[in-house]
Amino acid sequence: MESEPENRIEPEQAPHVEVHVIETREEYLEAVAAIVAGHGPIAIDAERASGFRYSQRAYLIQIFRRGSGVFLFDPPAIGSFAELDAAIRDEEWILHAASQDLACLREVGLDPTRIFDTELGARLAGLPRVGLGTVVEDLLGIHLAKEHSAADWSTRPLPQSWLVYAALDVELLPDLRDAMATLLENGGKSEIAEQEFAAVLAREAKVVTGDAWRRLSGLHTVRGARNLAVARELWEARDAFAREIDTAPGRLVPDASLVAAAKAMPDSRHGLASLREFNGRASRSELPRWWAAIEAGRATEDLPALRVASEAMPPPRVWSDRNPVADKRLKAARAAIAVVSAEVDIPVENLLTPELLRRLSWTPPEPLDLESIGSALDGLGARPWQVDAIAQVILDAFVDASQTNEPGVEADS
Structure with a gap:
């Protein structure tokens, strides 16, 4: 009898020198000069x-550049990052899942003109898992612990282990970027990646x-x-109070509690x-606030509509009844795109987002030919490679799909 394989033991993360957080304008300007001196x-x-x-908002911003080192900045303490942006904005910036960070970086004045997104690159390269820790381990052979990913980064002072x-x-991102670029180039996907990175930057x-x-x-x-x-x-009332004290609304009173109160009408x-x-950390301490809101709702003459008109398409599950011709188009196109996805080793959702395919299937262009399909895709935001x-x-x-329609079936416009 073969012995059972031993449980895999994750390698321990290598020790790291103590990390300092930059909190003053003087230190910040010194760091900008050091980053400029790097390469x-x-x-x-x-x-x-x-x-x-x-x-x-960002409560910590980390930057690493070869020849400069790593710098951790406290954005609330520093304020504007205009000097840093002016110094590096035309360089390539490496981020992992850039769409998650660009908004908070732009809020403090950091706005790149070129990016390399290692998470998006991993998707385009066909890697099965694209989390930073997994990709670093797969491509660089380094175990990256992720135990603080959901921490409260507004905590001050920040624990050294978090830092x-x-x-x-960020220290591993340049090496990861180089390995990822090689992977994309070998797969003939470098141009695809450049178009996708540019689209992330341009997305509003x-x-x-x-x-x-x-x-x-x-x-x-x-x-x-x-x-x-x-x-x-x-x-x-909850949203206004949460904004006032800068606390996530759900931490004050959860949605389920608000719904329960609205249904019970105490x-x-x-x-x-x-x-x-009706529970939550502020459910009793702010009871007068919530009761005032209930009284306002009881007294108002501005009653909301029970149903809100929407121009959105219905969910695909009802298409077979609402618009059977569109349903056939959607199902046929999904199956065809899945085949292409397997051939090029790019996830279906990166070949074309489900929302875009639904919109095209619901209202296809006329006349239905290659030029009109291409123009429609372009108008909906598809990239040239797509x-x-x-x-x-x-x-x-x-x-x-149109050739297999049942006689007499017409699209419900």
Whole structure:
């Protein structure tokens, strides 16, 4: 009988010298000069306090450059990073999952003109897992501990173990970038990667439209316009207080508690306090605030609509009833793109986002030919390499789907 394989033992992370956080303008300007004196691309990362703070600001910014070393900056203490941006903005910046950090970097004045995204590069290269720790271990053979990824980075002072973790995140990025670039070049995907990196830089932040309070988790279980009014007032009261004290709203009173109060409609402050489902760290300490919101919802004449008109497409699960022709197009195109995905070793969602394919399938261009499909893809934001890879495939799928339609079936426009 063969013996059972031994459990894999993760290698321990190598010890690291003590890391210092730059908190003064004088130290910051000295660091800028040192970074300018270095060479090669700029490795950069940012740590936020998601889930702890209302804002998405950076509470730590890490930079590494060969010949300069690693620098950890305290953004709230330093303020503007205009001098650093002016010195390095035209260099290539290396980030892992750049879309997660660009907004908070731009908030302090750091705005690159060229990036290399190692997470996106890993996806395009066809790596099965794209987390930083996994990619570093796969390509560099170095174990990178990730035990502080969900920490509250607004904590002051920051523990030394957290700072070491943060420093390692950028110290390895230049080597990772070089290994990734080789992988992409060997796979004939360097131009694809450049187009994707440029698209990440050009992408605008999503603007929340409509009533933000309607994103309240569980709101669909609230019945009646008056109950919805109470839910709205509770959400807005919590949001205003969370913004005021810079705390994540859910840490004050969770969504489930607001929904429970809106459904129960307590008739007194005591009734609200007695509601078992109404909990959270600020559920009792700020009870007058929440009760005032309930009273406002009870009294308002501005009742919200039970249903909100939307121009969004229906979910694909109902397409077979709502628009069977579009459903056939979508299913045929999905299958065809999956084949291409396997051939080029690029994930389906990177070949074309599901949302874009749905929009094209719901309302295809006319006349239906290669030129019109390509123009439609371009208009929806597809990159040139994506158009080259799948325009013909989508056209063929749409044509095949139209030829298999049942007699008499027409699209529901």
